[in-house]
Amino acid sequence: MKSPIRSLATLALLIFTAAVPAALAIDAAKSTVTATFRQMNVPVDGEFTKLAGSISFDPAHPEAASARIEIETAGFDLGMDDYNAEVRKPEWFDSARHPKASFVSSGFKALGADRYLASGKLSIKGKTIAISLPVTVRREAAVTVFEGSLPVSREAFGIGDPGWNEVLDDSVSLRFHLVQPR
Amino acid sequence: MPPRYTPAAVGLHWLIALLIAGGFGLGWYMTELPLSPAKLKYYAWHKWIGVSVFLLAVLRVGWRLAHPPPPLPAGMPYWQLRASAWSHALLYLMIFLLPLSGWLYSSASGYPVVYLGVLRLPDLVGKNKELAGLLHELHELLGWLLLGLLALHIAAALKHHFLDRDGLMGRMWFGR
Numbered sequence: 001m002k003s004p005i006r007s008l009a010t011l012a013l014l015i016f017t018a019a020v021p022a023a024l025a026i027d028a029a030k031s032t033v034t035a036t037f038r039q040m041n042v043p044v045d046g047e048f049t050k051l052a053g054s055i056s057f058d059p060a061h062p063e064a065a066s067a068r069i070e071i072e073t074a075g076f077d078l079g080m081d082d083y084n085a086e087v088r089k090p091e092w093f094d095s096a097r098h099p100k101a102s103f104v105s106s107g108f109k110a111l112g113a114d115r116y117l118a119s120g121k122l123s124i125k126g127k128t129i130a131i132s133l134p135v136t137v138r139r140e141a142a143v144t145v146f147e148g149s150l151p152v153s154r155e156a157f158g159i160g161d162p163g164w165n166e167v168l169d170d171s172v173s174l175r176f177h178l179v180q181p182r
Numbered sequence: 183m184p185p186r187y188t189p190a191a192v193g194l195h196w197l198i199a200l201l202i203a204g205g206f207g208l209g210w211y212m213t214e215l216p217l218s219p220a221k222l223k224y225y226a227w228h229k230w231i232g233v234s235v236f237l238l239a240v241l242r243v244g245w246r247l248a249h250p251p252p253p254l255p256a257g258m259p260y261w262q263l264r265a266s267a268w269s270h271a272l273l274y275l276m277i278f279l280l281p282l283s284g285w286l287y288s289s290a291s292g293y294p295v296v297y298l299g300v301l302r303l304p305d306l307v308g309k310n311k312e313l314a315g316l317l318h319e320l321h322e323l324l325g326w327l328l329l330g331l332l333a334l335h336i337a338a339a340l341k342h343h344f345l346d347r348d349g350l351m352g353r354m355w356f357g358r
């Protein structure tokens with residue numbers, strides 16, 4: 001015979017999972033996260049080639065949305081080997097001690113049409129900063145696409161050898177295009 | 183007094199020669215340096231010098247079309263006339279192709295060219311690693327070709343000056 005407590009617990013779990021949409025993994029192969037920095041006014045793109053994450057989002061309940069995106073800093077690709085080796089050093093991402101950067105969101109606010117404001121915590125190199133950023137959500141045939149960008153201060157996260165500040169802007173523009181199969 | 187090039191032609195010839203010397207010097211030096219902020223600066227300067235050469239080359243050819251060079255001394259052997267016509271044509275070609283190959287290489291590497299840090303030039307091709315590798319080799323190869331041509335060019339200039347003493351050198355200088 002089933003114990004009533006177990007039945008109740010199962011019921012509660014069922015209600016809970018029905019109310020909060022399940023977090024679905026993003027398709028890392030189709031998703032991109034790009035950082036554009038400016039060196040002597042020249043915009044240069046680098047791509048984070050190793051990412052993973054899941055997003056739970058229901059347009060009817062944006063406030064209940066949640067997202068967790070993780071990036072391996074050692075996967076940052078600037079297209080040149082010596083640059084790639086440089087940015088993994090302790091002065092920059094310190095990939096050996098801080099292999100991962102993450103964004104964890106705990107709710108979207110509807111801004112009208114397909115636009116939302118996602119708030120959450122951005123963690124890079126062991127530092128966590130609360131941020132909110134605009135996100136566009138597009139539902140396509142078989143996938144949902146989350147897109148947006150935000151400026152990130154290198155100094156705020158302690159990324160960069162100060163000797164480089166003369167040729168490299170502090171602000172880096174982070175752009176993301178996350179594809180989530182449905 | 184033999185005829186000479188116009189002061190504008192002379193000015194452009196030597197200004198371009200000076201910039202190209204700087205471009206080679208920086209090009210060799212900067213590529214040997216380990217990655218550093220200074221290295222990035224030298225790369226930027228190298229590109230600015232190269233783009234300046236390109237712009238001056240456009241001016242120079244425009245000026246040249248409107249101002250034919252002074253006639254060469256009568257009695258010059260036919261082969262020398264041909265050699266001078268061809269080497270000068272190739273030199274003109276190189277002062278376009280070398281900067282252009284550098285610009286193409288930058289674009290293919292994903293680094294836009296921002297002239298003097300203010301004027302963003304259009305990307306000539308999209309980012310493409312394999313193409314960038316080829317264009318890098320082309321840029322180096324064209325550099326060696328230009329150096330070869332210059333060796334001939336300078337040797338010819340010195341021959342006319344010291345052996346023939348025909349005053350050709352003075353044609354490419356300012357004078358009364």
Ligand code: HEM
Nearest residue numbers: 195198199202246251270273274277336339350351353354
């Ligand atoms: C980057 C370096 C140089 C380039 C691209 C270059 C290119 C040229 C070109 C295209 C001409 C032909 C002008 C015309 O008839 O339209 C010319 C003429 C001349 N160049 Fe150069 N040159 C360079 C360096 C030099 C140097 C280092 C010397 C001296 C040693 C030199 C001496 C001359 C002389 C004397 C003439 C005039 C020839 C004549 O009287 O017809 N050039 N140069």
Ligand code: HEM
Nearest residue numbers: 205206209210213229232233235280281284285288295325
């Ligand atoms: C007068 C024109 C130019 C000359 C004489 C010149 C010459 C050279 C030389 C000798 C090198 C070294 C080759 C090597 O070892 O890799 C070099 C490298 C380079 N040049 Fe130029 N160049 C010129 C114009 C340009 C322009 C206009 C650009 C770009 C807009 C450019 C971009 C580069 C780059 C990015 C490298 C570095 C390649 C590497 O990292 O190995 N150059 N150039």
